[in-house]
Amino acid sequence: MNKRLISTIAIIVGFLAVAFVATGKPTQQTKSKDYVPTVGILQLVTHPALDEIHRGIVAGLKTQGYSGKKVKIDYQNAQANQANLKTMSQKFTNENADLTLGIATPAALSLAKTADGNSPVILAGITDPAGSGLVKSAQRPGANITGTSGDSPLEQHLNVIKQVVPKAKKLGIIYTTSDHGGEYNAKKMAQLAKTAGYDVHMYTISTTNDMQQVAETMASQVDVVYAPQDNGVASAMKTLISITNKDNIPVIPAVNTMVKDGGVATISVSQYDIGYQAGIMAGQVLKGKDTATYPVKTITKGDVVVNLKQAKLLGLKLPANMIKTAETKGEVFK
Structure with missing residues (x-):
């Protein structure tokens, strides 16, 4: 074996060794x-x-x-x-x-x-x-x-608010300060709602521990609450509902699991x-x-989700077509 061939083999072996050490595992080509x-x-x-x-x-x-x-x-x-x-x-x-x-x-x-x-x-x-x-x-x-x-269908969510609480003028929107997605959705909804003529009030929580105090303040100042796709708000949804129910304030959330926890209705993208x-x-x-x-x-495709028990508790009459769509193509909580 000549020296040039030996040198070439040594270089190849050295390269493979470096590749293995750099990644800590075999390269894609060497996997069995x-x-x-x-x-x-x-x-x-x-x-x-x-x-x-x-x-x-x-x-x-x-x-x-x-x-x-x-x-x-x-x-x-x-x-x-x-x-x-x-x-x-x-x-x-x-x-x-x-x-x-x-x-x-x-x-x-x-x-x-x-x-x-x-x-x-x-x-x-x-x-x-x-x-x-x-x-x-x-x-x-x-x-x-x-x-x-x-991506939350925010325009459809706003339409749900209009249908469920047609006389509402003051809209509360709550999100978690550390949740980029929640803040993004909350601020986009605020813009849409203001354009539609709502008096929008924004509220924030830092952790789920803040929900009770913030929700108590919010419930005394608004007619309806929008809860965006936000991990902190979703985790504290039951606390939010326990407060808003006392003041007979409906909550329109972003996803079906939040409707199950006490939201009234939504158009939910399947998680x-x-x-x-x-x-x-x-x-x-x-x-x-x-x-x-x-x-x-x-x-982006979403389904209609309603909570009939919550609507009844708050004295709300949901549109018949909304209930029918939820029954046939969406989800109904009773």
């Missing part, structure tokens, strides 16, 4: 057919909407062949603790997860920061991913991040579908699809 990828799922907090996204992710991964012994899923729930988000994100990096999914904007931001442009991050139900700085644009994300966005699509995208990325050119998918 039996290789089992590790997928990290980071959820901000436990509440029904985010739980539905998680359930959808698992189902979506399954359609791509990643279930059972074909994948290792490491599920972590930060329970709304920022320190937990950082620790759990780092855990995925330390374990060399092949891909991570973030359920809710704070979880996605934490994963993105820890991944630092390296391992793929899939968004699951993130409002305004470009505005959050997670991607360059929805059409061309541009780096290691893509996924799904659940399960948001997760399901994110799971499919994760599977495609594991198979080699490039996140940089894989467009963010926005889920």
